[in-house]
Amino acid sequence: MKAATTVSRTTTRHIAERKGGMPIVALTAYSASVAQIMDPYCDLILVGDSLGMVLYGMPTTLGVTVDMMIQHGLAVMRGSRKACVVVDLPFGSYQQSPQQAFATAARVMAETGCGGVKLEGGAEMAPTISFLVKRGIPVLAHIGLMPQAVHGQGGFRVQGRAEAETARVRADAAAIDGSGAFAVVVEGMVESLGRELTESLAIPTIGIGASPACDGQILVTDDLIGLFSQFKPKFVTRYANIGATVEAAIAAYAEDVKARRFPAPDNLFT
Ligand code: KIV
Numbered sequence: 433m434k435a436a437t438t439v440s441r442t443t444t445r446h447i448a449e450r451k452g453g454m455p456i457v458a459l460t461a462y463s464a465s466v467a468q469i470m471d472p473y474c475d476l477i478l479v480g481d482s483l484g485m486v487l488y489g490m491p492t493t494l495g496v497t498v499d500m501m502i503q504h505g506l507a508v509m510r511g512s513r514k515a516c517v518v519v520d521l522p523f524g525s526y527q528q529s530p531q532q533a534f535a536t537a538a539r540v541m542a543e544t545g546c547g548g549v550k551l552e553g554g555a556e557m558a559p560t561i562s563f564l565v566k567r568g569i570p571v572l573a574h575i576g577l578m579p580q581a582v583h584g585q586g587g588f589r590v591q592g593r594a595e596a597e598t599a600r601v602r603a604d605a606a607a608i609d610g611s612g613a614f615a616v617v618v619e620g621m622v623e624s625l626g627r628e629l630t631e632s633l634a635i636p637t638i639g640i641g642a643s644p645a646c647d648g649q650i651l652v653t654d655d656l657i658g659l660f661s662q663f664k665p666k667f668v669t670r671y672a673n674i675g676a677t678v679e680a681a682i683a684a685y686a687e688d689v690k691a692r693r694f695p696a697p698d699n700l701f702t
Contacts, residue, residue, distance in 0.1 A: 554604020
């Protein structure tokens, strides 16, 4: 009997091995249906805590809970077969101590089956990342503009324009490089700094609003397809305008209902 063809998932180790090679393709997903569409094209799918703003209409990501991340993580795991799925640890669920971070990350991994977790923070989080990695939890780090630090960083501001800020991002990157993280998201920084970090770090950099030189790129999918229209960051290219398509379909449906054109004869059980 012929064995069924199985697709093996990309692992965090495969992602780490892409340093300096073919750019890593990464996107966010929060649902099984979107994960299923992107799975053949993506090396890494991030269940980002951006879902708080994008899906739930929150003003920042600070209100996202571990339970929300687990439910959306499970959906994305069900919808995908090939990509490495990484789930964000939300604000307040890991910063207190390495032990707190381990308890949260272990729960997220056990309950979703994801390949790793992401957390925000530079030099101050490097010991926590080492603690997790030594205990079997693959970590994707996140430095530069950190949405969970929106209040401390004075808003969603591009990093690396002032000398002190550049020095801090460089120090964060160096600390993360030695922490055991398998890769690092570098967000919202001047292009030259994103390029410099990519050249100097041993682990892959995954850029968002950073540099084309990064070892990979990530975007929030709803930005890329034009479904999230509250604002468009400069670093986003809209590859589609799905929001307008959805609106046109809903407007046409509403007109058909009011004119009794829907349901049509074909929709009826006779
Ligand atoms: O939460 C998220 O979606 C992210 C990406 C933008 C990197 O952190």
